[in-house]
């Protein structure tokens with residue numbers, strides 16, 4: 001692999017999709033080529049995520065990134081321009097050592113992840129490969145176009161309505177190709193708007209571009225989505241248009257119980273509740289169905305429901321290999337959600353994917369609720385071969401940037417397979 005000789009690093013404050021500042025980083029190398037990346041930002045964050053550096057005070061309600069910009073143009077720039085870098089791992093390890101904290105809080109995970117992603121683009125270009133192919137080679141996995149999981153109805157911390165569950169996604173599992181999956185997703189999204197209007201419900205949007213009607217129960221949301229799928233002329237079903245949920249249960253877990261539908265559910269009652277949802281709706285995936293502070297209840301949920309739906313740890317694992325390893329041992333989930341900025345570097349993200357795969361977990365790559373038009377996660381999904389990406393609704397620029405990047409990849413790689421895969425270490429077996 002050719003060395004990366006970085007000659008200059010620039011950092012620019014830009015706005016994310018919620019109107020808060022974030023950073024865009026540019027690395028210039030000795031050939032004059034420039035590689036760019038931008039940091040996304042979550043709203044429903046896990047307690048163990050790598051920590052963003054935010055200014056506090058004013059402006060931007062305390063969410064300024066002056067400090068993170070200074071990390072990039074100061075210490076990080078001094079280090080990265082001081083010598084050539086032979087690999088992504090070497091560069092990322094040096095970044096982590098420079099930060100010196102366990103959670104990236106000194107230099108900022110937002111600063112580190114943007115630099116690390118820009119460097120990955122540089123290393124990929126040095127090999128003459130696209131980013132997705134470079135990632136697949138780094139992981140030793142076959143490339144695959146994912147089933148897009150479109151978040152069409154928003155609640156929780158991503159919307160102002162009273163819906164406790166955060167994300168209601170549709171997954172066109174039965175589409176023959178990625179472009180067809182996108183077409184189905186867009187058609188259903190529009191049909192859902194018509195369904196909402198017919199019932200006198202608002203079509204205003206939540207943070208990820210899904211509708212945020214004034215409803216409060218998950219069942220109402222699921223009924224609306226099933227109607228929308230029907231109205232678009234598709235079949236709701238596990239192997240046609242399936243549903244995936246991210247309740248993000250941290251946000252309605254209080255004092256040992258889950259506050260939902262005007263009731264308090266014990267962890268065991270939540271497991272039965274999800275069982276009923278699986279009986280009544282074609283749900284293929286449940287992310288953060290329980291809270292991270294209720295970690296001891298996850299194995300019970302997996303024993304009861306793990307054979308019927310993918311159980312994904314997001315806040316529970318925060319893309320960190322050690323936490324995934326512990327989750328594999330305790331049987332706490334069957335899958336991991338992958339968000340590079342939760343751990344802070346590309347190398348650590350790839351490590352988490354490798355650990356998940358070796359332990360028989362599936363993986364789903366994810367955007368954040370605060371996004372930019374950066375498309376790194378689209379390439380990461382294809383290169384990891386994990387077969388699943390969630391990037392919000394099939395509308396709004398920062399969301400469709402990812403879906404459109406997948407169209408580009410599909411267009412220039414017509415032989416790439418499309419669909420779900422199991423990260424089993426054995427290759428890409430169809431799920």
Ligand SMILES: O=C(O)[C@@H](CO)OP(=O)(O)O
Nearest residue numbers: 042043044045367368369
């Ligand atoms: O919970 C999630 O999975 C994410 C992305 O959809 O939300 P946030 O970025 O706010 O953590």
Ligand SMILES: [Mg+2]
Nearest residue numbers: 246248287314
């Ligand atoms: Mg989540």
